[in-house]
Amino acid sequence: MQDILTKLSDSWTNIVGTEFDKPYMQKLERFLDEEQSACKHILPQKELWFNALNSTSFEQTKVVILGQDPYPTPGHAHGLCFSVQPDVKPLPKSLLNINKELLSDVGVDNSHTGYLQPWAEQGVLLLNAVLTVEANKANSHQNKGWEQFTDRIIQAVNDEKQHCVFILWGSYAQKKGRIIDRSRHLVLESAHPSPLSAYRGFFGSRPFSQTNEYLQLHQKTPINWQL
Numbered sequence: 249m250q251d252i253l254t255k256l257s258d259s260w261t262n263i264v265g266t267e268f269d270k271p272y273m274q275k276l277e278r279f280l281d282e283e284q285s286a287c288k289h290i291l292p293q294k295e296l297w298f299n300a301l302n303s304t305s306f307e308q309t310k311v312v313i314l315g316q317d318p319y320p321t322p323g324h325a326h327g328l329c330f331s332v333q334p335d336v337k338p339l340p341k342s343l344l345n346i347n348k349e350l351l352s353d354v355g356v357d358n359s360h361t362g363y364l365q366p367w368a369e370q371g372v373l374l375l376n377a378v379l380t381v382e383a384n385k386a387n388s389h390q391n392k393g394w395e396q397f398t399d400r401i402i403q404a405v406n407d408e409k410q411h412c413v414f415i416l417w418g419s420y421a422q423k424k425g426r427i428i429d430r431s432r433h434l435v436l437e438s439a440h441p442s443p444l445s446a447y448r449g450f451f452g453s454r455p456f457s458q459t460n461e462y463l464q465l466h467q468k469t470p471i472n473w474q475l
Contacts, residue, residue, distance in 0.1 A: 256298050259305035263404045267397055276393030280380065289383035291318050292325040299327025300375045301401070303368035309405055310371040310468055311413045311459055314421040317378035320386045328374035330441075331364035345441040345450065350473055353454045358475045370471050375401060377424055395424075403427060411466040413459045417441055417450065434462045 256265070267273050283290055292299070315329025319340060324332045330343055339347070339362040347358045368374050377398050382388040402424065405412055412433045416425045418440030428435055438453035439445040460470035 255295065255302070257302045257305060259307060260298075260301040260401075263306050263408075264397070264400050267400055272393045272396050276397075279389075279392050283382065289322065291320060291322065291381050291383050292327050296325075296327035297379050300329070300368065300373060300379075303328065303365065304371060304373045306404070306408075308371045309373045309409065309412065310463060311415065311471060312373045312375060312402070312405060313415045314402075314417075314424060315374070315376040316418075316420050317376050317387055317389065318381045320381050320384050320388075322383050325381070326365075327379070328364055328368055329376040330362075331368075331374060332362040334361065334363040336362060341443045342441040342446075345443065345446045349441070349451055349453065350456055352451070353456045354460075354473060356456075356473045358473070361475050363475065366475055367471065367473070370469075372471060373401075373405070377420070399424070399427070406433065409433075411462070411468065413462055415455050415459070418445065434458070 280290070313329060318325035318327070319332065324336055324340070326333050330346060332340065332343065338344075343362045344359075347362075350356050350358055364372075364374060375398060378387075378389050378392075378394040379398070380389045380394070402414075406428050410432050414425055414428050414433055414435045416422045416435060416437045421440075422437050425435060425437075436453070436455045436458055438455065439449035441450050456471075456473050463470050
């Protein structure tokens with residue numbers, strides 16, 4: 249893990265660097281080392297485990313979208329929640345529904361891609377609760393320590409910044425977001441964009457327009473959602 253830490257941006261190392269010395273993180277490191285030694289296919293590739301943090305600096309962060317864990321399909325995940333590599337077709341169903349709501353909400357048609365990197369570069373922290381997964385085994389790295397690390401990230405944004413937008417889709421993200429101070433930040437909650445739940449409150453929730461309205465209200469540059 250220490251070799252990966254050297255690749256974490258200074259911006260976030262200053263915020264969460266001390267986490268790597270804590271017992272839970274050392275235990276997580278041993279688990280990941282053992283998985284790799286057993287020749288298990290871990291996604292995304294090691295260099296992208298902290299892609300969300302390296303793509304969106306702490307200083308730049310003004311929107312946080314919380315996901316659960318990386319896509320388990322090889323070739324999809326690249327370290328940003330809900331996002332897939334540029335050449336992935338067809339798009340995962342949750343991402344298709346995100347694009348549908350985006351078109352309905354703000355008239356942006358992103359049906360051609362699921363590569364959300366441009367959002368990250370504008371200050372949208374696309375953070376999964378768990379940053380790794382074994383290929384073809386969804387949720388396989390849950391409860392190994394990542395959740396505590398990403399809680400620390402959320403806590404830092406909550407405590408040290410003001411007027412950020414937290415987008416929490418589904419009960420898992422909403423539970424993780426309970427620590428957020430609603431008097432300092434805007435919290436947008438709805439059903440998850442998964443086909444199993446999208447029609448129970450995700451469609452019509454208008455997270456993209458509400459985000460930009462709030463950012464503009466607080467003199468922040470709105471997000472260009474067009475990819």
